Amino acid sequence: xxxxxxxxxxSNVGKTTVVINVLVELKKRGYRVATIKHHNHMSxxxxxxxxxxxxxxxxxxxxxxxxxxxxxxxTKVDNELELSELIALNEDLDLVIVEGYKNxxxxxxxxxxxxxSNEMICSEEEICAxxxxxxxxxxxxxxxxxxxxxxxxxxxNNILKRGL
Numbered sequence: 772x773x774x775x776x777x778x779x780x781x782s783n784v785g786k787t788t789v790v791i792n793v794l795v796e797l798k799k800r801g802y803r804v805a806t807i808k809h810h811n812h813m814s815x816x817x818x819x820x821x822x823x824x825x826x827x828x829x830x831x832x833x834x835x836x837x838x839x840x841x842x843x844x845x846t847k848v849d850n851e852l853e854l855s856e857l858i859a860l861n862e863d864l865d866l867v868i869v870e871g872y873k874n875x876x877x878x879x880x881x882x883x884x885x886x887x888s889n890e891m892i893c894s895e896e897e898i899c900a901x902x903x904x905x906x907x908x909x910x911x912x913x914x915x916x917x918x919x920x921x922x923x924x925x926x927x928n929n930i931l932k933r934g935l
Contacts, residue, residue, distance in 0.1 A: 774930045775858045775867040776899075777875065780882035781892055785916065789882055789902060790870050796923040797866065802931075805861040807854070809871035866931060878930055883907060884916060900925055 778786050778793075790806060797804050818824055826834045827845055834845045854875045858867045869877060873892060881893050883903040891898075891907065900912040902922065907913070914921045 772855070773858055773862050773864060773867055775869060775877055776926055776930050777854075777869040777872050777877045777879045778882065779871065779873040779879050779893060779898075780884070781887055784882045784884045784887045786870050786882060789916075789919075789922070790868055792919040793922055793926070794868060796919045797868075797926070800923070800927070802866055803864040805864050805867045807857050807867060807869045807872075809869070866926070880922070880925075882916070899929065 778790050780786050794804055794806065823834050823836045823845070827847075832847050836843045854869065854872050854877055858869075858877075861867050873879070879893060879898045880900045880902060881891055881898045883889065883891055883901065883905055885903075885905045889905050889907070891901070895909045895911060898911060900914065900922075901907065901909055902914045902916055902918075904916050912925055914925070
């Protein structure tokens with residue numbers, strides 16, 4: 772299975788910022804990376820008024836939009852896919868970074884930012900590392916909020932190369 776890591780934490784703690792900056796650093800190092808973002812709300816991801824939106828609303832089970840540089844696929848499902856099923860869709864890449872999915876058994880790096888809270892949402896046993904600007908003491912590797920080089924080094928050595 773393709774290596775993956777979930778970036779988890781409370782709402783508005785900076786998960787998206789960390790994902791983006793880790794992604795940029797991984798791309799600098801030549802990795803092919805997918806991202807998965809969990810969304811709790813029932814909605815369609817396309818814009819109303821666009822042709823693909825109209826196709827989906829008319830009942831298409833799958834809508835594919837294509838351009839010279841990218842394509843996107845929207846597929847209707849009867850039940851939400853498991854995280855492992857979504858990760859498996861990316862077998863041709865090096866790594867999947869997941870934003871959210873705190874209740875899965877995936878490798879997790881938690882973010883705790885003092886402006887939001889000083890408490891972890893996961894137990895120490897559930898995570899492989901912590902990103903924080905607080906003084907939480909745990910026996911797992913801990914990185915400062917802006918240490919993207921260190922975070923990516925950890926991901927390389929512990930998830931990509933060792934297959935955590």
